[in-house]
Each structure stands twice: as structure tokens, then as C-alpha cells.
Amino acid sequence: MGVLTGPIVPGLNDHEIPAILTAAAGAGAAFAGRTVLRLPHGVKELFDEWLQQHYPERRRKVMNRIRDVRGGRLDDSRFGSRQVGEGRYAEHIGRLFELGCRRAGLAIAGPVLSTDHFRRPGVAHQGSLFG
Numbered sequence: 746m747g748v749l750t751g752p753i754v755p756g757l758n759d760h761e762i763p764a765i766l767t768a769a770a771g772a773g774a775a776f777a778g779r780t781v782l783r784l785p786h787g788v789k790e791l792f793d794e795w796l797q798q799h800y801p802e803r804r805r806k807v808m809n810r811i812r813d814v815r816g817g818r819l820d821d822s823r824f825g826s827r828q829v830g831e832g833r834y835a836e837h838i839g840r841l842f843e844l845g846c847r848r849a850g851l852a853i854a855g856p857v858l859s860t861d862h863f864r865r866p867g868v869a870h871q872g873s874l875f876g
Contacts, residue, residue: 747774747778748766750762766849769849780829784820
């Protein structure tokens with residue numbers, strides 16, 4: 746069993762990562778993953794309004810931190826960057842996550858999945874071409 750810590754909101758809830766990982770390990774998690782918030786399309790306006798309503802004193806800081814991890818934008822959908830972000834603050838979050846995993850005894854990678862034992866229903870197994 747694993748846990749996904751996310752969305753991590755830079756400047757708002759990233760400080761909670763160690764406690765979340767400790768609690769997850771205590772509940773039986775063996776591995777953890779993470780995802781940093783990104784704000785595609787209309788979500789950015791909704792999130793900005795939510796911040797203004799609930800955390801007006803942190804709004805600018807949070808939005809700027811999101812831009813910091815998204816190359817100056819609020820969204821970055823590029824593979825390899827969309828989950829964890831990039832830049833100094835994203836590296837800080839990554840180190841905090843890795844340290845939290847290590848202290849909680851969690852692996853950072855989950856189990857390797859395989860489709861070797863799956864067969865399509867109604868399709869006979871095809872033999873090897875060379876054997």
C-alpha cells in the first residue's frame with residue numbers, strides 16, 4: 746500500500762509533508778509519491794479566488810511559489826516536470842519529501858507492475874515465433 750502526497754501547494758501546505766508521511770507509514774503505507782499543484786485552464790482563477798477567500802494574507806506568496814516551480818507560469822504539463830516542478834523551490838520540496846520518506850521508513854518508488862500474467866478474454870495465447 747502506498748500514499749500520494751498531493752497536491753502539494755508551495756507556500757501553503759508543503760511544510761506538512763513530513764507529518765503526512767509519518768502518519769501514512771503508521772497506517773501501513775510502504776511507499777510514497779508526490780505531486781505538486783499545477784493550475785491549468787480555468788482552475789487558476791478558481792484557486793486564486795479560493796486563496797483570496799481563505800488565505801488572503803498568503804495569496805501572493807502562494808501564487809508566486811507556484812510560478813517558481815512552474816517556470817514562471819501556473820501550469821506546466823510537460824512530462825517529467827508536471828508532477829514535481831522544477832527550480833530551487835521544487836528541489837526544496839523534493840528534499841523535504843525524500844527526508845520525510847527516509848525518516849518514516851517509506852520507499853520512494855512503488856512496486857513494479859507487470860502485465861505478464863494478463864490475457865485478453867476470448868483470445869487464444871499466441872506461441873513464440875522462435876520457439
